[in-house]
Amino acid sequence: MSKNKNPEFMSMHLSFKNIFTLLGIGSLKFISLLPYGFLMSLGNSIGNLIYKVSPHRKEISKININKCLKLEGDELDNFVRSNFQAVGRGIFEMGIAWWASDKKIKKIKTRIINRHLLECQPKGALVLIKHSTHLELDLRLMSQFFDLTGMYKAQTNEVINYVMIKARNNYIKGSLTNKEAMKAIRWMKSGESFLYAADQDYGQNVSKMVPFFGCDAATVTFPSIFSYKNIKILMADVSKVKDTYEIEIKEIDSLQSKEDLLKGMNLLYEEFIRKEPEGYLWMHRRFKTGLERSIYPQWSRRERRREKRRSQRKNN
Numbered sequence: 151m152s153k154n155k156n157p158e159f160m161s162m163h164l165s166f167k168n169i170f171t172l173l174g175i176g177s178l179k180f181i182s183l184l185p186y187g188f189l190m191s192l193g194n195s196i197g198n199l200i201y202k203v204s205p206h207r208k209e210i211s212k213i214n215i216n217k218c219l220k221l222e223g224d225e226l227d228n229f230v231r232s233n234f235q236a237v238g239r240g241i242f243e244m245g246i247a248w249w250a251s252d253k254k255i256k257k258i259k260t261r262i263i264n265r266h267l268l269e270c271q272p273k274g275a276l277v278l279i280k281h282s283t284h285l286e287l288d289l290r291l292m293s294q295f296f297d298l299t300g301m302y303k304a305q306t307n308e309v310i311n312y313v314m315i316k317a318r319n320n321y322i323k324g325s326l327t328n329k330e331a332m333k334a335i336r337w338m339k340s341g342e343s344f345l346y347a348a349d350q351d352y353g354q355n356v357s358k359m360v361p362f363f364g365c366d367a368a369t370v371t372f373p374s375i376f377s378y379k380n381i382k383i384l385m386a387d388v389s390k391v392k393d394t395y396e397i398e399i400k401e402i403d404s405l406q407s408k409e410d411l412l413k414g415m416n417l418l419y420e421e422f423i424r425k426e427p428e429g430y431l432w433m434h435r436r437f438k439t440g441l442e443r444s445i446y447p448q449w450s451r452r453e454r455r456r457e458k459r460r461s462q463r464k465n466n
Contacts, residue, residue, distance in 0.1 A: 168307075168308075168309045171307055171309045171310060172309060175309065175310070175313055178241070178242075178244075178245045179245065179248075179249050181242065181245065182242060182245030182246050182248075182249050182250065183249075186246070186257075186258065189239075189242040189243075189245075189246070190239050190242070192238075192242065193235070193238040193239030193240070193241060193242045193243075194235040194238055194239065195238065196238035196241060197234040197235035197236065197237050197238025197239065198231070198234065198235060198238070199238075200234050200237060200238060201230070201231055201234035201235075204234075205447075206447055206449050207433040208230060208234070209446070209447045210432075210433050210434070210435055210446055210447070211230050211233060211234075211432040211433045212226060212227075212230055213437075213445055213446060214432045214433075214434075214436050214437070215229060215230060215233070215432055217363065217365050217437065218362070218363035218365070218423075218436075219363070219427060229427075229428065230432075232428045233283075233428050233429075233430075233432055233433075235428075236283040236284075236428050236429045237283050237431075237433070239283065239284070240282075240283035240284050240285075240286075240287075243283075243284040243286065243287040244284075244286040244287065246258075246287055246290075247286040247287040247289065247290035247317070247321075248286065248313070248314075248317035248318075249317070250290075252294075255290060255291070255294065256294070258287075258291065258395060259393055259394040259395065260291055260294075260394065260395050260396075260397065261391075261394050261395070261396045261397065262295065262397045262398075262399075263396065263397065263398040263399065264398065264399040264400065265295065265397075265399065267384055267399045267400070267401055268296050268343060268384060268386065268399050269295070269296065273341060273380065273381065273382065274337070274338030274339055274340065274341050274342050274343065274344070274381050274382070275338065275343045275344070275381065275382040275383070275384055276338060276344055276346060276373060276376055276381060276382070276383045276384070277298070277343050277344060277345050277346070277384050277385070277386050278345075278346055278347070278348055278373065278383070278384065278385040278386070278402075278415065278418075278419075279345050279346070279347050279385070279386055279387070279388075280347060280349050280387060280419060280422060280423065280430065281347055281349055281350060281430070281431040281434070282388060282389070282426070282429050282430060282431065283429050283430070283431055284388070284390065284395075284429065285347075285431075287388075287395070288388035288395070288397075289318070289321065289322060289345070290321050291388060291395055291397065292386060292388065292397060293321040293322060295397075296343060297323045297342075297343065298322055298323055298343055298344075298345055299322065299323050299324040299325065299326075299334075299337055299342045299343065299344050299345065300322055300324075300325050300326075300344060300345030300346065301325065301326050301327070301328055301330075301334060301344070301345065301346055301347075302314070302315075302318070302325055302326075302327065302328070303327070303328045304327055304328075322345075323342070324337065324342070331372060334346075335375075338381050339381070345386075346372065346373070348369070348370050348372065348373050348415060348419075349419050350370075350434055350436065351367065351368045351434070351435060351436055351437065351438050351439050352368070352370045353368065353439060354368060354439050354440065356370055356371060356372070357369055357370050357371060357439060358371050358374075358409075358412065359440050360409070360412045360413055360416055361413065361416060362416045362419070362420070362436070363420055365437060366440060367416075367436055367437055367439075367440075368437075368438075368439035368440055369412050369415075369416060371408070371412065373411065373412065373415055374408035374409075374411050374412050375408075376404055376411075377404060377405075377406065377407060377408045377411050378404065378405060378406075379404065381404070382401065382404065383401070383402040383404045383411070383415075384399055384400065384401050384402065385399070385400050385401075385402060385415070385418050385419075385422065386398075386399045387399075387400075387422035387425065389422065389425040389426035389429065390426055390429055391425070391426065396425075398422070398425075400418060402414055402415055402418065
């Protein structure tokens with residue numbers, strides 16, 4: 151039985167301030183109907199364009215990749231460019247996930263390793279996933295084989311948020327916002343497989359410093375509350391190996407201390423990221439917490455927008 155609630159379409163979605171978002175989404179929906187190979191080539195070109203016009207994201211990616219993969223010089227520059235190409239492809243992989251028919255999805259080459267770990271679960275499971283550049287397509291591909299619920303962060307753009315939730319409702323059994331953790335626990339206890347991405351820096355209030363590629367990183371503690379609990383903890387990775395999306399599932403030992411569980415989780419994240427390193431979302435600020443001085447470039451315009459949103463939420 152679906153646990154989803156369809157989002158409500160509101161007249162403000164058609165307001166003038168959203169005109170470019172609506173045009174962009176409409177264009178993406180139309181283009182996503184084109185052949186997969188063409189979309190991937192077009193995505194490479196879009197990625198090259200993003201690389202040229204996004205100096206902040208480029209610098210953040212370089213810092214993360216240097217810290218984690220120890221790349222430098224031309225090797226680092228070439229890797230960052232290939233990562234941005236993957237980001238460009240990810241735009242169209244998102245479009246495929248949201249709007250492609252089941253028939254088209256089934257034609258995409260997919261391979262599953264350790265399917266039995268997630269199939270026919272008699273009890274609930276926490277299923278950890280990573281922020282790949284093709285995350286939306288990962289969810290759509292996995293949903294062909296498993297009934298999945300999961301958590302999402304509401305988007306600041308109400309139109310994108312509406313389209314995302316409406317699309318996901320077609321293939322995800324149920325979804326919750328990141329402010330509904332207790333409800334997520336109840337779902338798992340009732341037998342649901344719940345997707346959760348624990349590989350980003352969510353801030354010191356909900357995190358603990360745990361090694362990530364040999365560097366201390368704020369690691370969200372939510373998975374560790376299931377230490378010694380009767381809920382299975384799995385990691386379901388989707389990596390693009392040549393022309394095949396390879397779904398690999400591994401189990402994390404939950405019968406260990408909270409700290410050891412988080413250490414083991416990060417080690418498994420490292421293993422899967424190395425499987426397709428150029429397909430990981432390196433452009434988020436993974437090491438922003440726990441440092442006296444930020445290692446990332448200042449982004450004044452972005453910070454002003456965030457401060458404005460925080461003020462609006464307080465006033466409301």
